[in-house]
Amino acid sequence: KIPLLIDTDPGVDDALALLMAFNDPRYDVVGLTIAAGNVGLEHTVRNALKVCEVAGCDVPVFAGCETPLLHPAPDAADVHGKDGLGDIGYTPAARSAEAEHAALAIIRLSHEHAGRLVLVALGPLTNVALALKLDPSLPQRIARFVVMGGAVTAQGNITAAAEFNIHFDPEAAHIVFDAFPTTDLADWEATVAHSLDHAELRGWLSAPNDRARFYEAISRQTREWSENRRGSRWFCADALAMAWVLEPDGGERVEARPMAVALEGRHSRGATVVDWRRQGGRPDNVRILLKYDQARFEAMIRGAIGAETEA
Numbered sequence: 001k002i003p004l005l006i007d008t009d010p011g012v013d014d015a016l017a018l019l020m021a022f023n024d025p026r027y028d029v030v031g032l033t034i035a036a037g038n039v040g041l042e043h044t045v046r047n048a049l050k051v052c053e054v055a056g057c058d059v060p061v062f063a064g065c066e067t068p069l070l071h072p073a074p075d076a077a078d079v080h081g082k083d084g085l086g087d088i089g090y091t092p093a094a095r096s097a098e099a100e101h102a103a104l105a106i107i108r109l110s111h112e113h114a115g116r117l118v119l120v121a122l123g124p125l126t127n128v129a130l131a132l133k134l135d136p137s138l139p140q141r142i143a144r145f146v147v148m149g150g151a152v153t154a155q156g157n158i159t160a161a162a163e164f165n166i167h168f169d170p171e172a173a174h175i176v177f178d179a180f181p182t183t184d185l186a187d188w189e190a191t192v193a194h195s196l197d198h199a200e201l202r203g204w205l206s207a208p209n210d211r212a213r214f215y216e217a218i219s220r221q222t223r224e225w226s227e228n229r230r231g232s233r234w235f236c237a238d239a240l241a242m243a244w245v246l247e248p249d250g251g252e253r254v255e256a257r258p259m260a261v262a263l264e265g266r267h268s269r270g271a272t273v274v275d276w277r278r279q280g281g282r283p284d285n286v287r288i289l290l291k292y293d294q295a296r297f298e299a300m301i302r303g304a305i306g307a308e309t310e311a
Ligand code: BDR
Pocket: 011, 012, 013, 014, 038, 076, 122, 123, 148, 157, 163, 164, 165, 188, 237, 238
């Protein structure tokens, strides 16, 4: 099995991505390292543990940094709920997080699975940046690094130019994209281009099993928010990133380019500046997802919530 380490800030779309990973028999999820982002760390840790419990998975969960490296940033509670999972008042999982810090767990697991470990970051990059500062040799032991983040044509979801995960901790993102020779980037524009149909999703979520029932409940508020604001399509960023993690060859169009993170500027902080025409002479450091096989993406989601056949 392929060892998979997931850094995440659950989060309604993170939760679906986790269910997808747990459902894939080709992967062994070796840990969840938890970031602050969508909501505060105490909630994202609690949410990760709950999703594990619902999926019947006892993977270790490691709490990470409580704040961005330098500057406080707004969360996304307006989208995901005050508790980050739709405020349904679920009973907390029986298990708690490990004592080891997420950044240290990333380093340790990279040694234990050196050369084979797939690392995916579904939240702000604070934990990964800290791990890199503690151990700059980390990228050498990672087989593949995938990030959900960035707005590659400056069509952000949190400011005009910036996407949430990068905007929450731009300094961390700068450290990470500078350190990894290659990052597979599932950006916000890819999310928008691979949206899901709300009505279809409702059908899948009516499947008679615990995972579907749980996911229907925790995502209801977010889906309603999205339907009111954006119409019939749902943008499920972390699920798309996870599809690309699990089935890389579903990526039908991927382009490598140099990319940098803007750290300053009222309008530009947190923007991911892609050198599409390679004018700056810097090496390519990201592979940008432009097109993913939508049918495979949707099949993985149905599998994750136990709705194998289309409703
Ligand atoms: C990203 O931001 C978060 O709100 C989501 O969980 C996703 O990781 C999308 O911009």
